[in-house]
Amino acid sequence: MSISTSIWIWIAALLTLMIYSFLYKDNPFYRLAEHIFMGLSLGYTLVILWYDYIIPRIYQPLFFSPHQWSLIFPILLGMMTFGIFSKKYNWLIKYPLAFYVSAFAAIQIPVMLRSWILKQVEASFLTPDKFSSVFNSINAILIFVGLVTTLIYFYFSKKREHGFGAAATVGIVFIMVAFGAAFGYTVMARISLLIGRMQFLIQDWLGIM
Amino acid sequence: MKKRVPLLITFITGFIVIVSFFVPHRPFGALETETLIWYSIILGFTLLIGVDSLVRLHTRQIRRKKKGWWYSIVFFAGFFYCLTIGIISLIRTPNPFQPGTVFFYGYETILIPLQSTMFALLAFFVASASYRAFRARNLDATLLLITAVIVMIGRVPAGHKLWTRLPGIANWVFDVLQMGPMRGIMIGVALGAVAMSLRLILGIERTYLS
Numbered sequence: 001m002s003i004s005t006s007i008w009i010w011i012a013a014l015l016t017l018m019i020y021s022f023l024y025k026d027n028p029f030y031r032l033a034e035h036i037f038m039g040l041s042l043g044y045t046l047v048i049l050w051y052d053y054i055i056p057r058i059y060q061p062l063f064f065s066p067h068q069w070s071l072i073f074p075i076l077l078g079m080m081t082f083g084i085f086s087k088k089y090n091w092l093i094k095y096p097l098a099f100y101v102s103a104f105a106a107i108q109i110p111v112m113l114r115s116w117i118l119k120q121v122e123a124s125f126l127t128p129d130k131f132s133s134v135f136n137s138i139n140a141i142l143i144f145v146g147l148v149t150t151l152i153y154f155y156f157s158k159k160r161e162h163g164f165g166a167a168a169t170v171g172i173v174f175i176m177v178a179f180g181a182a183f184g185y186t187v188m189a190r191i192s193l194l195i196g197r198m199q200f201l202i203q204d205w206l207g208i209m
Numbered sequence: 210m211k212k213r214v215p216l217l218i219t220f221i222t223g224f225i226v227i228v229s230f231f232v233p234h235r236p237f238g239a240l241e242t243e244t245l246i247w248y249s250i251i252l253g254f255t256l257l258i259g260v261d262s263l264v265r266l267h268t269r270q271i272r273r274k275k276k277g278w279w280y281s282i283v284f285f286a287g288f289f290y291c292l293t294i295g296i297i298s299l300i301r302t303p304n305p306f307q308p309g310t311v312f313f314y315g316y317e318t319i320l321i322p323l324q325s326t327m328f329a330l331l332a333f334f335v336a337s338a339s340y341r342a343f344r345a346r347n348l349d350a351t352l353l354l355i356t357a358v359i360v361m362i363g364r365v366p367a368g369h370k371l372w373t374r375l376p377g378i379a380n381w382v383f384d385v386l387q388m389g390p391m392r393g394i395m396i397g398v399a400l401g402a403v404a405m406s407l408r409l410i411l412g413i414e415r416t417y418l419s
Binding site: 008009011012015016019020022023031032033034035036037038039040041042043044045046047049050051053054057058070071073074075077078079081082084091094095096097098099100101102103104105106107108109110112113116117120121123124139142143144145146147148149150151153154171172173174175176177178179180181182183184185186187188190191193194196197200 | 211212214215216218219220222223224225226227230231243244245246247248249250251252253254255256257258259260263264277280281283284285286287288289290291292295296299304305306312314315316318319320322323324325326327328329330331332333335336339342348349350352353354355356357358359360361364365381382383384385386387388389390391392393394395396397398399400402403405406407409410417418
């Protein structure tokens with residue numbers, strides 16, 4: 001057993017223990033680590049803002065050749081967000097907000113249509129290549145049935161009776177299986193993070209293993 | 210002026226971006242690139258508003274000496290520490306994010322451990338939530354329980370020791386049984402997002418302006 005002599009490892013280990021102290025109850029040690037984390041994250045965000053936005057997108061295109069003077073318009077639009085600090089001119093923020101919300105919504109439309117709808121439908125089609133073996137055929141049919149019955153389950157504009165009701169019931173079975181798998185996967189992902197932190201404490205800090 | 214101009218901006222911006230996707234030729238193709246540059250610049254300004262909001266909140270806490278105000282001092286200590294090492298690294302090197310800089314070292318040794326511990330803390334709460342969710346009260350809950358157990362045990366070495374086929378079954382559940390419903394949910398979410406986006410662009414949804 002050789003305990004680490006690095007001050008940084010000690011800081012990281014103590015902060016880790018401070019956060020885990022929350023498992024007992026909310027306490028000053030946890031809140032201390034939480035506020036350090038918040039402050040560091042905010043400082044980090046500002047440095048990213050400076051390095052990723054202000055220098056390459058505003059400073060360099062405006063002050064170095066070839067000058068892109070058209071960028072003055074988005075900068076002015078962006079500066080209108082500072083209107084929020086004035087009671088008289090706080091409505092100015094609506095202009096950049098309108099642009100921002102609209103651009104985001106419009107970018108989403110083709111992305112959603114292509115990746116989240118068309119690609120998913122295309123991948124679920126029962127094409128001949130999916131029937132290359134008995135196992136592959138069963139898998140393709142299960143995916144197709146799972147997709148269709150799930151969509152039927154979430155379709156509330158038709159009364160659930162006869163075949164439609166039965167399909168919705170099959171749909172909920174598939175949905176529960178999917179949620180169970182997703183939940184299990186999430187639990188395992190968190191547990192693996194926990195193992196990582198424990199390894200840090202035991203190996204890097206305490207040097208036990 | 211206060212409502213119509215923003216609505217007009219919303220419509221024109223949305224129209225340009227959507228049309229440029231379907232008509233990638235001049236002038237729409239170039240307009241889309243220009244719109245995305247504008248978007249990222251405005252995003253930078255909105256981030257500044259967020260930073261300002263948090264700084265104001267903690268300044269108020271300290272000034273009014275509210276309960277736990279000294280935590281706000283700790284917040285500022287962390288904030289200025291990160292900002293200072295960021296500025297020092299920016300002066301010393303053109304890229305503060307490259308390994309070897311003070312900023313990168315601070316990020317690696319403090320921020321990343323804090324971040325991963327925060328997420329790892331959730332493991333305990335997820336475990337406690339799973340105890341409640343996995344109780345086999347009816348068929349639906351039983352299915353949830355069985356699938357989650359298969360996926361969890363199948364993805365650790367103990368699962369392989371228990372039954373050599375278990376990891377294969379866990380993968381099959383994940384790749385086949387889960388795939389159909391997840392695709393269905395994705396399609397539903399996408400349809401909702403597209404409908405909402407169209408409502409925003411056409412000015413039917415105006416809550417963001419209120």
